[in-house]
Amino acid sequence: MNVFWVDKDGNEPPKNASFGLVPFVQSSPSYFTSVNRVERLPPPASSIRVLRRTFLPDREEWISTIRKTTEAIEQKTFDKVVLARCCILECETAPDPFAVVANILKKAKNSTVFCYANEQMAFLGATPELLFSK
Numbered sequence: 001m002n003v004f005w006v007d008k009d010g011n012e013p014p015k016n017a018s019f020g021l022v023p024f025v026q027s028s029p030s031y032f033t034s035v036n037r038v039e040r041l042p043p044p045a046s047s048i049r050v051l052r053r054t055f056l057p058d059r060e061e062w063i064s065t066i067r068k069t070t071e072a073i074e075q076k077t078f079d080k081v082v083l084a085r086c087c088i089l090e091c092e093t094a095p096d097p098f099a100v101v102a103n104i105l106k107k108a109k110n111s112t113v114f115c116y117a118n119e120q121m122a123f124l125g126a127t128p129e130l131l132f133s134k
Contacts, residue, residue, distance in 0.1 A: 004038040004101055004115045008128070012039075019116065038098055038115070044106065045099035049092040056086040082129055097122035 003019050006012055019035055057065065062085055069081050097117040101124050105113050108126035115124035 001116055001118050002036045002038050002098070003117075004041065004098055005112070006105070006114075007112045008110045012037075041102040041105065042096055042099045044102040045095055048095045048100075050089050051092055052090040054088040054090075056088065097124055100124060 001019070005019075055062065065083060069078070069083060072078050073081065097115050100122075101113060101115040104124070104126050111126040111128050112130075113126045115122060117124070
């Protein structure tokens, strides 16, 4: 598994940090035993032709989740909630996920930017939420 991770201040995680994720797709790994850090990103990706987008959860379930979460916040069940939705992209050609992250890094100011990728899949994004604390 190859990993790129940088926080909003440009800091990398400690060298002994462990990486994992809760997969949206059942066949994805949840913990990585072998991690190669990507310290230098390739040039930003040029435009990529997307053939199909699949969202998990789908639109109706996502709207229902937002509605239920809003009600729970109004009832003071939660102080804060961060909802996430997966978008699976099927592209005409396989993009380099780290080149996509290079694009995101240029645009996502004040965000933690990350990418976990192997030969079969990539999980990447940017978030203003704290993802690591020491």
